[in-house]
Amino acid sequence: MSELVLTRLRELAEPLVALSTAHLSPATRQLLQEDQLSVNAYPTLTGGFVYVGAPRYDTPLEADLAQLFELSERAGIVWLKFDVHGATVEGIECFEDPGEAP
Known part of the structure; x- marks a missing residue:
């Protein structure tokens, strides 16, 4: 692979x-799993990408x-x-441990 390709990938x-679902x-966790959030999201088996x-x-x-x-934008984060x-x-803020949810 050329250095040009590697440079372009970095660009x-x-x-x-990566954050805990906690x-x-x-309610938001459930909407993420159901792919029903109000913004672009991609659920996974253990959480999802937003x-x-x-x-x-x-x-x-x-x-x-x-x-x-708001925090992500201020920190320069593009994906959660x-x-x-x-x-x-x-x-x-953390909510109850997602592993303990009924």
Whole structure:
């Protein structure tokens, strides 16, 4: 593979942060799993990817996700990856442990 191809791939890279699904309310978590969020999202078996954009392309109707979009835009994050095994960040609201949900 040429260095030009590698350079181009780096130019196309978009910042992503992996967060615990605990940062989503149970209702938002459910909407993500059902692919029913108010913004572009791609559910996975253990969470999902949510597109923020740069600048953010929309403001989610879900209040918890709207707050995360605001923080992400300020941090230069383009994608959010939510996963049950993802990191929790002190200072960002956490809801009940997603592994303990009924």
